[in-house]
Amino acid sequence: MSELRYEAPKTLAEAVALLSGAKGRARVLAGGTDLLIQMRTGRIQPELLVDIKAVPELGEIVAGNGGYRIGAAVTGMQLIEHADFAKRWPGVVDGVRLIGSLQVKGRATVGGNLCNASPAADSVPALIAAGAVARIVGPHGAREAAVETVVVGPGKTSLAVGEIVTSLLLPPRPLRSGDAYLRFTPRSEMDIAVVGAGVNLTLDAQGICTQARVALGAVASRALLVPAAAAALIGTKVDAAALARLAAAARDACSPIDDKRGSREFRLRTAGVMVCRAAGIALERARRNDG
Amino acid sequence: MSSAIGTEDLKIVGSRPLRPDGVDKVTGRARYGADVSLPGQLIGKVLRSPHPHARILAIDTSLALALPGVKAVVTRDDFPDMPDEYAAAGELTINYRDVTRNMMAREKVLYDGHPVAAVAAISESVAREALKLIKVDYQVLPHVIDVREAMRPDAPLLHEAQYTEGVSPKPDKPSNIAKRLEFSRGDVAAGFARAEVIVEREFNTQPVHQGYIEPQACLASTTEDGQVELWTSTQGHFMFRAQCAKLLQMEVSRIRVTPTEIGGGFGGKNNIYNEPLAIVLSRKSHRPVKMVMSREEVFRATGPTSGGNVKVRLGATKDGRITAAFAELNFQAGAYPGSSVAPASMCAFTRYDLDNVRVIGHDVTCNRPKVAAYRAPGAPIAAFAVESAIDELAGKLAIDPIEFRLKNAAREGTQTYYGPKLGTIGYVETLEAARAHPHYRAPLGPDQGRGVATGFWFNIGGETSATVNINEDGTVALMHGTLDVAGGSRAAMAMMVAEELGIPFEQVRPIVGDTAVLGFNFITAGSRGTFAGGMACVTAARQAIDRLRTRVAAIREVPVEAVIWKDGQARPAEGSAIRFEPMSLAQIARLAGKTGGTIAGHAEINAQGAGPGFGTHIVDVAVDRETGAIRVLRYTAVQDVGRAIHPAYVEGQLQGGVAQGIGWALNEEYVYGADGVLQNPGFLDYRIPVASDLPYIDTVLVEVPNPNHPYGVRGCGEVPIIAPLAAIANAVSHALGIRLCDLPLSPPRVARAIADRPA
């Protein structure tokens, strides 16, 4: 049986050095709400845990250039309770709100939700729809990557050994923009998405949709950005016909599996339903957000 | 025992004091199974079968034993084989031949999770490591999970020597059908011939787990001279003692069992699992051994209740009188025979006064964990089918479903089809209270439906003991042996004792006696806790009162007949010419040492006359037609509880039963892969409802006192889980206009039914 080492470095440089020195047997520890469970069930057996919560800059929520930077160690509850962020990105907050219970959200981070690489992670489709970008630091320097490129498959990310997601960047918000995230679960809470749908759209003064991003969770091996679904909305008033095309495009993009959490057929049907309902909420929010 | 007291005289019974175990529980002080530890203890862990069905060719434990830190290993070779020998355990019967095989596989493993070996080591991680070093040579066999498939003649056979009991002549081929049973009364064929409307349907339910929050946990310490101390989370410590003694061929007196607080049981903690393993590991290692199951182990290897396949046929005349009733109940027993099909068969129609009834039951083995009791074992499954059919029949006859039930309701004197005539019961009263409830007339919105269903359960009494010790300051220590399985029965028992003695409730301290300090108590099952436990406590209190009166008679030098007990005092009998200064309990207690020693009352009884319980439930649901999701909007549970000693805890029983029934109806199910391995052994994918899935569950307590109990108590813990399955299915069927016959009514299944509905 191997020993487990725990480190809580105060700087990013130290954290990166610890991680790169451990030859892949180290793990970043953020809230631990995924990691500790995986360790207890024996699914992973790391030799080193690098706790990133002691690095000050990773705990910050910073507004700037019309956008937002969220540190990777910011907890779900901190984000939910940040009034201005919640006003600008209600859809991202929808996703975060759905993560576990109050207690879980008191520890869980959005960075961890992303890097855990579950296809069903709730904040991820919302972040993809929002056009969020991950800032990543590693032994070879810093880079940025669109959120939809961070996860490559169940439990797998595009992060290299030693790389840490340090923050998530949300772009400036035009007037008349709104976003929403909805998931379907058999239970009302404490459940895992059978289907998740994030929609982010912007209207012009006439109420025509000028920009849109649509993302789906739990219907493929990772959360998907679905440009064809967005195209169904752009140029429309998000009316019934547009929603029908949206649902069809969303279903086309899905490649769900049959498993204990839902049949393929049920996931396909429900993906169309949830994406339309999310679009409806995003539309309402965009209409209200006219300055 | 009767002499019920009129409600008007009661000071404590019927009030709502705080429970004696409350502070410990909300502050984390209460000691549950896993909280008990001893110096030098080892940790025991079980190696479980990864196969649903396989023959064990060989087990090699040598590498595990050689691992530093491992102190003992046990396998089938450490336990004596047992012949067929049946015993009662709660509401189900066990066979020791099967019990020993279920706790540790012998010839074959019969389900994913079946124990094959156990180790005791200095830490959990060493124990886990040791498990990986045990080599088991399996010959994998074909398996069968579904009850209908298991009944086919060509199905993989679990027990090569199992021939269906209850059919004559004896079959010439073995079968997974362990037993066939039949109950009948009247002439069913003639009854159906007279029927003007007939409903015939087939229903299926899935096995569901009791879902107690505390996994099984025990600690055993065996001495070199063969004395065993065992701490365990159990519903019946005397029963666990008996089972361990039998399985290990020990004298009962050598085993002392102390029950810990129990974090729920619901029937699932009626039987031993790890206890004999811990005792033998402790014997071999000369150290105490603690064994705590993980949630995954709880799901893979401890009892769910049966899944059932039930065919029902009901006939009635146009004016709403049922002329014939037939049901066939096919119950999964899991790996070993002994499902709840017998009580389910007896309950199926016992809410109605019927002349022509026939019920056939089959007990069927399949490659799943051996089922255990779960709250009114089997009754919810039978009631789901029958109450759904009743609802459909009422609909066809255009008669209000409560009215239809009233027309056919069982009453005092109704002859049951399984044996006795019913005594004083309150079924009609619950139907009338439900019909009068505002819920029954409240308007419904679009895509909403309302369902009604009813439930019946026998309830039981049984062997019970208690001691009332009068302390030297006049307070009371109440020692009871029928466990409070967290429902609040110890509060109710203390309330009855306080009522009898005429002292404040807070002056009675109830504690659970271990197996060494009280005589045998049956397990807390069959809703017997407050009924039988209460009866013993009242008997013991009355004996103490007689002794108190005798002391006072001696002190005051008056005949004992001249001394009565009232309001906590020994006083002159009313109207008696013999007068003397009354003495309070405290005064008598203070003098007890000088007047003959401490004063106590005892009871060792076999409680008889448990009154059956009936309930009527109303539920409203909303169905999301696009996703198939069901939301329970409003729930009202009406039940005859005899008399509620502590109404808040009785209401809690009703609400808890309904919550579990809602889970059973909506989402709970075991998911097995084609490989026969359980895929959802955890609360994430085995979906019991969370608080936000439940509406406020309103309760109406109907009180038709049980004439056989001093305070009129009927068991109340099991009835409330019986009706919810059918009530919800009826509500969903009304909302959609489609009759749904398979549980759970999970979103994919409901969505499918909507999609498949004929246009």
Ligand SMILES: Cc1cc2nc3c(=O)[nH]c(=O)nc-3n(C[C@H](O)[C@H](O)[C@H](O)COP(=O)(O)OP(=O)(O)OC[C@H]3O[C@@H](n4cnc5c(N)ncnc54)[C@H](O)[C@@H]3O)c2cc1C
């Ligand atoms: C009871 C319960 C309910 C839950 N319900 C939900 C739910 O409804 N929806 C949902 O989406 N999730 C749910 N989760 C999962 C979990 O809470 C979330 O995924 C959470 O956001 C994970 O964040 P964390 O900070 O705890 O991550 P951790 O557990 O600390 O880390 C998760 C993984 O990401 C890696 N990691 C973390 N941060 C970084 C980083 N900055 N850079 C690189 N790698 C990193 C870790 O090494 C680890 O592999 C639930 C968990 C529990 C226990």
